[in-house]
Amino acid sequence: KPLLNLIQSASKKGEKLLAILLDPDKSSPNEISFIVKRIEKLKADFIFVGGSFVEDGVTASFVKKLRENTTIPIVLFPGDYSQVTNYANGLLFLSLLSGRNPEYLIEQQIKAVPFLKNSTLEIIPTGYILIDGGTNSSVLKVSKTTPIPQENIELAVATAVAGMYKGKQLIYLEAGSGAKQAVNYKLISEVKKNISIPLIVGGGIKSTEQLNNAYKNGADLVVIGTAFENNNFNNE
Ligand code: 1GP
Numbered sequence: 001k002p003l004l005n006l007i008q009s010a011s012k013k014g015e016k017l018l019a020i021l022l023d024p025d026k027s028s029p030n031e032i033s034f035i036v037k038r039i040e041k042l043k044a045d046f047i048f049v050g051g052s053f054v055e056d057g058v059t060a061s062f063v064k065k066l067r068e069n070t071t072i073p074i075v076l077f078p079g080d081y082s083q084v085t086n087y088a089n090g091l092l093f094l095s096l097l098s099g100r101n102p103e104y105l106i107e108q109q110i111k112a113v114p115f116l117k118n119s120t121l122e123i124i125p126t127g128y129i130l131i132d133g134g135t136n137s138s139v140l141k142v143s144k145t146t147p148i149p150q151e152n153i154e155l156a157v158a159t160a161v162a163g164m165y166k167g168k169q170l171i172y173l174e175a176g177s178g179a180k181q182a183v184n185y186k187l188i189s190e191v192k193k194n195i196s197i198p199l200i201v202g203g204g205i206k207s208t209e210q211l212n213n214a215y216k217n218g219a220d221l222v223v224i225g226t227a228f229e230n231n232n233f234n235n236e
Contacts, residue, residue, distance in 0.1 A: 003073055003090040003122050004169055006045075011198040011220040018211075020044045021077065021177075021202070021225035023051035024062035032062075036069045038228070042235050048223055049088065050077035052138035052177075060085040076121070077223075079142060081112040090122040092172070097163050098129045098156075099145025126170045126200075127163025131156060131187065133179025133203050140176060150181065153190050160191045171195055173219075175203030178226045182210060185217040192218025208235050 010017050020039045027035060039047060047070070049063055059078070064087045066074055074088040084091060093112075096104035116123060130139060130147040140147060148156050160171045173183045173191060182204035192199050201214045202223030214222050227233035 001122055001124070003046075003075065004124050006073075007170065007198045007221060010045075016215045016219070017045040017221040018042065019046040019048045019075070019200075019202075019221060019223045020228050021048040021050070021223050022062075022066075023054070023177075023225065023229070024049060024058045024083075025051045025054045026229060027062070029062060029065050032065050033069050036066065036072075038231075039072065040070065042228075042233075044072060045221075047072050047074045048077040048092075048225075049074060050079055050083060052079040052142045054079060054083055056082050059083040060087060063087040075124075079139075081108050081115070084112055084115050084119070084121070086120050088121060090124055091116075092126040092128075092170070093123045094126050094128040094172070095163075095168070096130070096143055096145060097127045097159050097168075098131075098148050099143050101143055101145050104143050104145070124170060125168045126172055127160065127166070127168035128172045128174060129156060129159050129163070131173055131175050131183045131203075132181075133175030133183075134181045135176055135179055137176025137179060137203070139174065147176070150184050150187060153187050156187055157190050157194050161194050164195050164197055168197065170198050170200055172200040172202070177203060179204030182214070185213055188214060188219055189217040206232060211235070 132147040198220040201219035206227040
């Protein structure tokens with residue numbers, strides 16, 4: 001599993017990784033070569049592609065176009081099973097572990113199987129944990145679940161560790177796209193201390209300072225979407 005190995009070995013060596021998240025719904029295909037140049041300038045390790053509301057077929061043509069413009073690995077971060085496409089390199093096979101909605105714990109995953117059985121995608125089992133980012137993010141609206149409060153570190157840690165015991169290869173702490181409050185550093189460091197698999201953190205990270213603090217506290221891979229989209233993130 002080349003992508004997972006890359007993340008695992010970076011995590012072991014303490015090397016920090018960056019992913020830029022693109023929402024096919026918000027980025028126009030005409031801008032792709034320009035977007036790719038900006039991503040390459042940031043030296044991002046991955047391009048994540050996904051969104052909460054994307055029409056059928058839009059992700060596939062978007063990723064195809066991306067693929068033609070860059071060699072950076074493309075990883076699907078799908079809002080639902082219809083967003084899965086072979087033009088990408090890998091797939092975060094997400095289970096929303098913080099929620100109690102079976103649709104996002106197992107139903108969507110089952111619906112993806114007919115496609116995935118014949119797919120070339122690297123499938124990466126990922127425990128997805130929503131932390132309250134102070135906004136009614138689209139992932140909350142779509143999943144109809146309650147996020148874990150920032151103060152409830154114990155619950156966040158137990159959820160992450162349960163995910164690891166269930167065999168997830170990555171844990172993703174998510175404050176929600178455009179979150180007012182990113183995942184707090186104490187929570188990141190406590191989760192990190194308690195798991196032996198790589199940790200992804202995203203949602204509401206807008207500055208180099210926040211990025212570096214997330215890394216310092218134990219994030220192995222940070223995901224930036226909104227700030228990149230708004231051209232607010234230059235990592236200088
Ligand atoms: C959202 O974690 C990602 O799923 C990134 O969030 O858009 O706030 O950067 P932002």
